[in-house]
Amino acid sequence: MEFAYLGPRGTFTEAALRRLPAAKGATTTPMSSVAEVLDAVRRGEVDAGFVPLENSQEGTVTVTVDELVGGEPLVIAGEAVLPVTMVLASEKTADGITTVASHPHALAQVRGYLRRELPNATAVNALSTAEAAQRVLVGEFDACICAPFTAEAAGLPVQAFNIGDNPNAETRFVHVVRPCPPPEPSGNDITSLAVYIDHDQVGALLAVLTEFAVRGINLTRIESRPTGEALGRYAFFLDCTGHLADARMGEALMGLRRICADVRYLGSYRRDRSDDPVPAPKGLSDTDFTAAADWLRHLRDGGRP
Incomplete structure (x- = not known):
């Protein structure tokens, strides 16, 4: 297989890709943006793409969600969660640093450090942490925020380790x-969806949530994203526990299809977590659904109640 990923080489994305079982032995190709990666998958130029979706501190990588919700259909086949450790890399010491470059999410995760230690330095956005390191190497900026392995690959000295405001930060x-x-x-497993509701219908979002609640399906993520049609027009990006093959998930999706303006299925895939899965509530296991369907079929065939 060939994977495209958000590059250049030396990014957190490349490090996370090494954790993905499906990428073992695969050819990997770095690309300059999330949109470029996903378009390469859509055109069939590569077999798969690998991109950041969310950070535990800064939230959604909006370009990824918007591409999945609004672009030509793609599905998620797996995930990898990577702990994020930040360093300040530079040939200069703190008193000589006036500009600090990095990806916007990385800069956001070290706001406290920059305010305390480099209050007069200007933060500059880069396409990735690895690109920021390269731009420091050629003298465009004084320093960058990146991972320790990125600094090592670029040959930049690390001036400060573990500078993230949240030591438990991770990216999915x-x-x-x-x-x-x-x-x-x-x-x-997780199933991801994009749900489009009738915005003129009172209680439309509540009706969506009810389809999951009555079947004991837990929503682990819900976020609204503008559709671009007009102000107030949003799609909802959902992550919920369970798999497309589960009876209760299948019934929930059929319910959504009946009541929503549109539903985009975005994939069912294994969670990259060691958490023990929560069992289905009583009456909502696949066995329970099968027994209920058999009973109804028996009644429709004229059997004894």
């Missing part, structure tokens, strides 16, 4: 492919 990355059947259920 997703493996994206063209529409295809999902991986087999693992028992610890």
